[in-house]
Amino acid sequence: MQEQDELSNLRSLQISDLYDRFNYASGSIIGRNHVLANKNNQDAFRVVRRSQFMAAVVCDGCGSGNHSEVGAKLGARMVIETIADLLNQDLAIGNQDFWNIVQTNLLQKLKGFVAIAQGDLEFAMEFVNDYLLFTIVGVLITPSETVTFSMGDGTIAMNGKLNQIPTYPDNAPPYLAYGLYRPEFVSFAIRDCLPTLELESILIATDGIDDLVKVENINQFWEEDRYFKNPDAIRRKLAMLNREDVKPDWNQRELIKQSGVLSDDTTLVAIRKKR
Numbered sequence: 001m002q003e004q005d006e007l008s009n010l011r012s013l014q015i016s017d018l019y020d021r022f023n024y025a026s027g028s029i030i031g032r033n034h035v036l037a038n039k040n041n042q043d044a045f046r047v048v049r050r051s052q053f054m055a056a057v058v059c060d061g062c063g064s065g066n067h068s069e070v071g072a073k074l075g076a077r078m079v080i081e082t083i084a085d086l087l088n089q090d091l092a093i094g095n096q097d098f099w100n101i102v103q104t105n106l107l108q109k110l111k112g113f114v115a116i117a118q119g120d121l122e123f124a125m126e127f128v129n130d131y132l133l134f135t136i137v138g139v140l141i142t143p144s145e146t147v148t149f150s151m152g153d154g155t156i157a158m159n160g161k162l163n164q165i166p167t168y169p170d171n172a173p174p175y176l177a178y179g180l181y182r183p184e185f186v187s188f189a190i191r192d193c194l195p196t197l198e199l200e201s202i203l204i205a206t207d208g209i210d211d212l213v214k215v216e217n218i219n220q221f222w223e224e225d226r227y228f229k230n231p232d233a234i235r236r237k238l239a240m241l242n243r244e245d246v247k248p249d250w251n252q253r254e255l256i257k258q259s260g261v262l263s264d265d266t267t268l269v270a271i272r273k274k275r
Contacts, residue, residue: 018143018196019051023274025227026056027234028267029242031208032260043206043267044072044134048080053087054141055080056269058154060206062133062175063264071132074113075176079136082106093140093147099188103151107179114180132177136188137165137204139271146199148192151176155210155268157203158192162218164210165191201272208266215241215261221270228272238266 030041042061048054059075061068082105091098110132114124135152148156152173153165168174179186201222205212212218220227227233242260 018054018141019049021274022049022054022141022199022271023228024049024054024056024269024271025221025231025234026267026269027232027236027238029235029238029262029265031262031264031266032242033263034265040069041265042069042072043208043265044069044076045267045269046076046080047269048084052143053084054271055083055138056204056271057136057138058204058206058267058269059134059136060152060154060208060265060267062129064129065133066130068131068133071177072134074132075134075136078106078109079138082109083140087142092145093142094145094190094193096188096190099149099190103176103179103186103188106176107183110177110180128177128180133175134177135173135206136176137206139202139204139269141196141199141202141271144196146192146194146196146202147190148202148204149188149190151186151188153207155203155205155207155213156191157201157218157222158194159198159200159202160219160222162213163191164213165207167207199273201270203268203270205268206264206266208262208264209268211262211264212238212241212266221268222272225275227270234268234270238262 024047026045026047028043028045045058047056057076057079059072061072082102086101135154137150137154139148148158150165153167156163174186176186203222242262244259
C-alpha cells in the first residue's frame with residue numbers, strides 16, 4: 001500500500017512540475033556559404049513549453065530550394081501543433097504508430113499549401129521543391145516519457161551522448177514533402193526513448209553543427225549557465241565563431257583573411273533540468 005502511495009505521489013509530481021522542471025536555450029546563425037551566395041538562413045526552430053508537455057523542433061530547408069526557409073518555418077510550427085493535437089488522444093509517444101499518425105496529419109496540412117497549384121502538376125512540383133523541403137529533428141517531453149525523433153539528418157545529444165545522424169546518400173534526405181507523392185519513401189525515426197525522470201539534458205541541432213563539433217566542446221551548450229540566463233547567448237556564440245577576421249603575417253608581410261568556421265546554417269536547442 002505504501003509503495004502504491006509513493007508511486008501515486010511520484011506521478012502527481014511529474015504532472016504538476018513539468019513546466020517548471022526544465023530550462024531551454026536556443027539560437028541560429030546563417031552559414032558562411034549562404035552569406036556568400038546571398039541566401040537567407042534556411043533553418044528554423046520552435047520550442048513550446050506547457051504544463052503537460054514540452055516540445056522542440058529544428059528544421060533545415062533544402063539548400064537547393066529557392067525559398068526553403070519558408071517551409072522550414074512552417075514545418076517547425078506545424079510539427080509541434082500536430083503533436084499537441086495528438087497528445088489529447090492518450091497515444092503512446094514511444095510507439096511508431098504515434099509518429100505514423102503525426103506524419104499522415106502533417107502531409108494533409110502540406111496538401112493544403114500545394115492545392116494552390118489547382119491541378120497543374122509541374123507547378124505543384126516546382127512549388128514543393130522551392131518552398132516545402134525541410135528536415136526535422138525534435139524532442140517531445142511528457143510527464144512520463146521523453147522521445148527524440150527525426151526525419152532527415154541532424155544531431156541529437158541525450159544526457160550528454162552525442163548522436164550525429166549520418167548524411168544521406170547524394171545529400172538527399174527523406175524530406176517530409178516527398179510523402180505527397182510517395183508516402184512509403186518517408187518515415188519518422190524514433191532516436192531515443194526514456195523515462196522523463198531520467199532526463200538530465202537534451203540538445204537537438206541541424207546538420208550545420210557538424211562544423212561546430214570540430215572546433216568547440218558541444219557540452220557547453222547544456223552545461224554552462226550563461227546560455228540559459230541570456231536568451232541571445234547561443235546566437236552570439238555562433239556569430240562569434242562565424243566572424244571573418246583579418247590578421248597580419250609579419251613574416252610574409254601580408255594580411256591573412258580568416259573565414260568563419262560554420263559553412264552551413266547552424267541551429268540548436270538545448271534543454272536541461274533546472275538546477
